[in-house]
Amino acid sequence: MRTRFTERFGVELPIVQGGLAYLAHSELCAAVSKAGGLGQLTAATMGSPEVLREEIRKVRALTDRPFAINFAIGHRDLSDFIRVTIEERVEIISVTGGNPEPLFAAFRDHPVLKMVLVAGARQAQKAEALGADAVIAVGFEGGGHIGRDDIGTMVLVPRVVESVHIPVLASGGIVDGRGLAAALALGADGVEMGTRFVATAECRAHPAYKQALVEAKESDTVVIERTLGRPGRALRNTWTENILQAEARGATLEELLPMISGQANTRAALEGRLEEGFVWAGQGVGLIRDIPTVEELLRRMVEEATAALRGSLERLEAR
DSSP states (O other), X not given: OOOHHHHHHTOSSXXXXXXXXXXXXXXXXXXXXXXXXXXXXXXXXXXSHHHHXXXXXXXXXXXXXXXXXXXXXXXXXXXXXXXXXXXXXXXXXXXXXXXOHHHHHHTTTSOOEEEEEESSHHHHHHHHHHTOSEEEEEOTTOSEEOOTTOOOHXXXXXXXXTTOSSOEEEESSOOSHHHHHHHHHTTOSEEEESHHHHTSTTOOSOHHHHHHHHHOOTTSEEEEOGGGTOOEEEEOSHHHHHHHXXXXXXXXXXXXXXXXXXXXXXXXXXXXXXXGSOOBOOGGGGGOOOOOOHHHHXXXXXXXXXXXXXXXXXXXXXX
């Protein structure tokens, strides 16, 4: 499947694995890249810069195909993680959660391909002006942190496509080949998926988290952290209901922090204690029905997308 994105980033398939806090490690990243997509390691939730270095080297031991480092802004000082990325000569980065300009500046003398996650056309235009090589347009349906304006993927993607000249990836609620076909029909050059890659054999998420995604319906997610100005979509459970109740009471950041901390996330995501924390999940959970290997998932998506696009043409011709 050749698009502007695959040609620019040197991959076979226009499918990118999301940053996935605490989950985007070498096994998953390498599996996605080996299968033809673009895998990512997420720097912000690695234990240390040296852990990131180890993970980079593990990926390279598993595959010689391209992969990226994701930098989520606002969680911690990333300067040492940037240094390791430069020293290890990683060729692709992505930026989420804030203004990418300072981070881009750190790579000024070290050429890398740059992707930026955006939730609006103006953000996409700014990213392009700063030198981004692609933008990822994440709609309201997505898991994890989303835009503040509640714009759905169906509207956001074509708005971004018509606003920039660089490749656009669609994200938010996409979990299968039908979503990939729809994204291409909207003018995108590929897709980024987060939630769907959690429910794969290679992801380090706890089996209870994966099974919860399989069993969830599209109505089983909620948006938390709105009152903090950084809304994020998570799987509905007692913990997230308590967060929403606290926000409704006007809880301060200090009061909310123990409930929305990384520790609360990892208790559920890595340890499987689902009622003692929260996990991120998009509305696409309603379409997740199994836990395949990454290779099987991507092969299936290509087949489904091809069938969906051909079927659409056949239905038009039948008229």
